[in-house]
Amino acid sequence: MYDRTDGDGYLTKGISRENRLRTVLGMFYRDRHNKLLEANGLRAKVVLRDRELREFQNLFYEEKGFREVLEDQVSDLTVRLNSAQAGLDKEKVDRKSEFEQAEERIEELNNGLAKLEADKIKRKADFEMEVDALWTDHKLVIKQKNGEIRMADAAGYKRGIDTYVAKQLGGASAAMQYADALSPYPDKTDPQESIEKKEIAQEGTSSEIARIDNEAGMLVLPVGKESGATKGHVFGVWKDKREAARIRVQSSRDGYMLAHILPSFGDPEYLRRGESVLIIPVR
Template structure:
């Protein structure tokens, strides 16, 4: 019995020692887990705070003070000048970006602002650190609400249900990691919001400056306008007085002008009467001169007609005499036969090649060098000749032509009438040999100039 009692005491002591060792090991593991967790949290906190960047934080503090000083000073900014508040906020934003946009800061912020749900972490006893479970993807929290507030779904430790299923728990250190990450995210968001608010303040300040400058300009314009209005009123009174004097002077001038107009109208009436009398006298003188001119002209025309008729008659008699074999005495022929033509030497028609002949033939009017044609009809008894062209070639009544045949002056003709396609002319006496002309003969005609009376 004593042996059994001793053995029982020994086993009890060993059991107690084993229990103590187990409790010590469990306590040591929890201590190491807590220490590792706290070390990670502290390290993350200092990285997020970037406490080692004292120079940058000092620069940010100075630029914040400068921004506040400019804001408190509220100095007027003239049009076209730079806004001091905008410069200050840009400088402050640049310094803050060096902190909150730092790569290490951004990476650490992204890694700690996660939601550590059930089974997301496990304890690596060998390396004495907490690690993310393989295949588990951490998500960022949707807001600032506690995602594990329902203890029935998220107990603090694993819970075995009556049906044998196990609900994985969310330890307090995971909950603490999650809420600390929310604080970090909220801190970052607050920095961004503050920076945005500063920018909005600057934009509103710039708009306010514009309105202030506009109001200042309007005020200055109003003051200048009031001064100008006072000067204008003074000038207006002087102008009104000058206007009254000017009006009186213009009235006097108007009355004088009306008197002068009456005198001038009277004078104009008298001059109009004199003009009408002079016009009547002038018209009477013109009528007398025209009547005298008509009488002289009729007399001269009668003399010309008589001389032309006598010459024509003698020419006819000469042609008849030659046709009958007789001769006409030279003494009976005088220069009065046709005193209206130039006398030209017998030099012959112009010499032209075929191209010149074609060009002359196609001309719309007969030029001074003449044109070739043929005799359509000739009557020696009446002394008349018919040629196959007329008004379409510019031939008018009274035109005189020299008729050339075989490079000799055969006759001269005067156009009696000209129509489209033909002309009728009578043969002038004492020129060439018109009795040798026959219908169908090729001739060349050249216009002649009549002597002036």
């Protein structure tokens, strides 16, 4: 190739044939190198694509198996759900029928209850009228009989107390001898004059148990009317600084008294004949 000059006078150097051949070969080798690089890149991409394809295929088969399992489970659940729904529908029908029957039964029972209530009110009114009539007719008779019963009760109770004292003391004469033996003035002939009229103080008085019968609930103390112990008075029996029992006077004479041991107070079963105790009035 020869040198050339353009219209502006710019000179372009010509290239020799050897250099032109070298240039063409260089361009060929560069293009070959680029093609090889591109082929290697495409081969790497194909390898990566094949690997991803195999992974996708594996995932596809796994998902396919899982889907088949899920479809089987869904099918089974659908069958069970349909069966449960059918049972539930039947149960609803049964419960509705039972509810209707229960409402009818409740209405029937309410009607019967209303009738019974009306009958009860009528019977109660008739009963009250009958009771009022009977009470009016027999009021005086009942009052008279109650008076007779109280008198008989009092007489029987007095006889029982006297019999108990007589048995415990060996008879009436022995009772008088026992009272005389306990008197502070045994030489006086008249017990009424020989006994000092001294009432039991609020802080109490010392004494000792003459007789005690826990089964019968009775107690005899050498403290009598001279100390103010009359029938109906209540005393506390103290032993070892605690209330061992509580008694109510049933009968009293000069020199001794017979008392009933009240329940639910202290421990009277620990009291013994001859023990020293403190008698304190209970208000």
